Amino acid sequence: MNKSLLLIALLPLAAYADDLRLPLNAPPAFQAECGSCHVAFPPQLLVADDWRRVMRSLDKHYGDNASLDEKTRQTLEDFHVRNAGGRKVGAGRTAPAGELPRLTQTDWFLREHREVPRADWTHAKVKTPANCAACHTRAADGSYREREIVMPNGKHRKD
Amino acid sequence: MKIVIAVLTVLCAASAQAATPAELLAGYRTEAAQQAAGFQPSAQRGAEFHARRFGVSAKLSSCASCHTDAPAQAGRHVVTDKSIKPLAPAANAERFTDPAKVEKWFKRNCTEVVGRECNPAEKADYIAFLTGGR
Numbered sequence: 001m002n003k004s005l006l007l008i009a010l011l012p013l014a015a016y017a018d019d020l021r022l023p024l025n026a027p028p029a030f031q032a033e034c035g036s037c038h039v040a041f042p043p044q045l046l047v048a049d050d051w052r053r054v055m056r057s058l059d060k061h062y063g064d065n066a067s068l069d070e071k072t073r074q075t076l077e078d079f080h081v082r083n084a085g086g087r088k089v090g091a092g093r094t095a096p097a098g099e100l101p102r103l104t105q106t107d108w109f110l111r112e113h114r115e116v117p118r119a120d121w122t123h124a125k126v127k128t129p130a131n132c133a134a135c136h137t138r139a140a141d142g143s144y145r146e147r148e149i150v151m152p153n154g155k156h157r158k159d
Numbered sequence: 160m161k162i163v164i165a166v167l168t169v170l171c172a173a174s175a176q177a178a179t180p181a182e183l184l185a186g187y188r189t190e191a192a193q194q195a196a197g198f199q200p201s202a203q204r205g206a207e208f209h210a211r212r213f214g215v216s217a218k219l220s221s222c223a224s225c226h227t228d229a230p231a232q233a234g235r236h237v238v239t240d241k242s243i244k245p246l247a248p249a250a251n252a253e254r255f256t257d258p259a260k261v262e263k264w265f266k267r268n269c270t271e272v273v274g275r276e277c278n279p280a281e282k283a284d285y286i287a288f289l290t291g292g293r
Contacts, residue, residue, distance in 0.1 A: 038239040063238070065270060127240045134240065 006043035044085035051080035095153035180255035190279035205288025215274035
């Protein structure tokens with residue numbers, strides 16, 4: 001087997017390395033509970049340990065009380081842990097002890113967004129870096145493709 | 160196979176305890192009347208409740224903070240900016256049709272905005288307001 005064949009065989013893996021599509025096995029509670037107040041964030045955006053911390057402190061959820069009944073909470077924790085990121089997407093934990101991890105503060109997230117000017121982050125339409133849908137126009141559907149990006153000033157990513 | 164799926168869909172829908180806004184309003188009204196005899200829901204009181212600034216949460220000070228002054232319009236979460244479908248059943252037929260969902264969001268949003276859970280009278284007034292008293 002020559003090298004080019006091997007590379008071709010590995011291509012699909014490379015294409016999936018940055019895949020943020022929502023897992024097909026998501027329980028119905030995922031959209032209903034995690035997608036009500038904010039976009040249902042792809043579980044790939046945090047590592048498993050960080051999701052455990054998030055899902056075990058829902059009563060203090062970034063300034064909100066997002067408590068769930070225990071059965072739903074466990075279902076969602078298992079789902080996030082099972083589909084957590086870490087090898088590439090979502091890697092690099094930065095949360096200090098005692099603080100909740102933020103998926104907008106992983107090394108991966110910061111690197112992916114390093115070209116975004118400060119003015120876009122602070123734009124009135126954006127409000128928080130976790131407002132994925134402010135630029136990723138199909139974030140609600142779990143799609144984060146480059147060509148779908150429209151910056152807050154209305155410019156397309158590739159303009 | 161298609162028939163099986165259709166039957167399952169109907170069964171699932173039925174098990175989700177579908178209700179109408181009028182039925183939910185009647186349920187809260189009955190509960191409220193047990194606590195205060197002669198209680199009548201008031202769309203006017205519901206409207207005042209919707210607009211009242213409770214001052215418990217700085218950003219989420221009133222229902223209208225996210226749901227806007229006009230509940231037939233789509234709202235926006237003031238913290239996350241996520242769009243919120245209209246609260247008024249006339250503009251969003253899904254509203255007030257799932258008792259468990261209604262209770263969940265009353266509990267969660269009242270705790271956050273009002274600083275306590277809402278009572279049956281407040282819930283009845285609120286639905287009366289959102290359904291135009293019908």
